[in-house]
Amino acid sequence: MGLGYSLLVRPMLALMDSEKAHSRALLGLRFTSFTFLGRWMLRVIYRPRNVFSKCMGLDFPNPLGLAAGMDKKAEAMPGWENLGFGFIEVGGITEHEQSGNPKPRMFRSGKHGALVNRMGFNNPGSQLMSSHLSKSSKPGVPLFLNVGKSKITALEDAHLDYAKTVERCQEYVDGFVINVSSPNTPNLRELQKDEDLARIIEAVQQHSGNKPVLIKIAPDLEDMQIRSIVDTARGLGCAGIVATNTTIERPEEEGIMLETGGLSGRPLRQRSTQVIRLIADHTDGNWPIIGVGGISNADDAWEKIINGASLIQIYSAMVFQGASAIKSIVNGLDKKLKSHGISNIEDAVGLARRA
Numbered sequence: 001m002g003l004g005y006s007l008l009v010r011p012m013l014a015l016m017d018s019e020k021a022h023s024r025a026l027l028g029l030r031f032t033s034f035t036f037l038g039r040w041m042l043r044v045i046y047r048p049r050n051v052f053s054k055c056m057g058l059d060f061p062n063p064l065g066l067a068a069g070m071d072k073k074a075e076a077m078p079g080w081e082n083l084g085f086g087f088i089e090v091g092g093i094t095e096h097e098q099s100g101n102p103k104p105r106m107f108r109s110g111k112h113g114a115l116v117n118r119m120g121f122n123n124p125g126s127q128l129m130s131s132h133l134s135k136s137s138k139p140g141v142p143l144f145l146n147v148g149k150s151k152i153t154a155l156e157d158a159h160l161d162y163a164k165t166v167e168r169c170q171e172y173v174d175g176f177v178i179n180v181s182s183p184n185t186p187n188l189r190e191l192q193k194d195e196d197l198a199r200i201i202e203a204v205q206q207h208s209g210n211k212p213v214l215i216k217i218a219p220d221l222e223d224m225q226i227r228s229i230v231d232t233a234r235g236l237g238c239a240g241i242v243a244t245n246t247t248i249e250r251p252e253e254e255g256i257m258l259e260t261g262g263l264s265g266r267p268l269r270q271r272s273t274q275v276i277r278l279i280a281d282h283t284d285g286n287w288p289i290i291g292v293g294g295i296s297n298a299d300d301a302w303e304k305i306i307n308g309a310s311l312i313q314i315y316s317a318m319v320f321q322g323a324s325a326i327k328s329i330v331n332g333l334d335k336k337l338k339s340h341g342i343s344n345i346e347d348a349v350g351l352a353r354r355a
Contacts, residue, residue: 097125118261269294280308298332
């Protein structure tokens with residue numbers, strides 16, 4: 001099983017310019033993790049050392065998580081856990097089922113180490129997702145649900161859309177990420193404005209069961225806007241922030257860079273780290289940040305952590321490197337801690353700010 005995963009699924013994850021390859025990769029991981037032997041093989045081959053971390057009242061075996069979008073429908077949760085992720089974020093899920101934008105809508109560039117997607121929140125909707133989660137075995141690592149707005153829902157009713165998804169799925173997950181920053185739903189990013197954001201947060205919190213609620217923001221905001229969002233979310237009791245979503249900026253105009261949609265991967269690394277540092281400085285390091293954007297190795301992950309990220313996530317690294325990226329990054333972080341004479345991740349968070 002483990003060999004089959006290595007030979008079949010990992011190369012397919014490297015072909016994420018095709019939705020068909022993505023679906024096959026998820027199917028392969030589901031198949032491999034279906035049996036005890038398969039799960040054991042995944043753990044033996046891929047699972048990293050434990051680098052324990054505590055954040056938002058939750059325990060994490062390591063600080064590396066799977067970013068939203070890779071497993072929208074929570075199809076392969078046992079697989080991700082056995083590969084060694086410290087936490088999993090599934091979704092995004094909207095109140096209503098939707099098919100997303102027309103295909104093709106996913107593009108890959110090995111040259112840039114980048115992906116562009118304009119999926120448009122294709123998902124089964126909150127009712128079916130709730131039913132699926134109720135029948136699924138909950139992973140032994142923290143599980144977050146990324147929540148978006150249905151395209152058919154007017155902006156002024158967005159808070160009701162988010163709240164209904166949270167209400168339906170609250171029982172089955174450990175926390176929620178409010179996604180107001182995808183570039184692929186028309187006008188969604190307007191909901192990052194203070195009044196609209198506050199309305200969404202308050203509506204979601206009525207149904208979140210006191211579980212952590214985080215905000216996911218865009219990297220394309222002005223620094224002043226970011227500080228304002230942080231003040232609003234933190235003031236309303238949000239547990240933390242995910243920095244950042246994909247960008248609509250382009251480092252150059254060629255190849256997949258000409259495609260509309262959100263850009264992720266290596267070109268996003270520097271800006272996402274800048275945003276992490278900005279938030280950490282603004283909150284004096286007292287508000288949890290999940291850092292995501294352009295992490296492809298332990299050095300990238302360490303950069304995010306020492307600038308203020310308590311946890312980190314990857315997506316593109318899985319596409320270009322396969323499951324081996326998990327062990328490489330987590331074990332690399334363990335070496336970083338030891339080389340700096342630090343015993344845990346919490347003491348490394350924001351280290352560059354204190355230098």
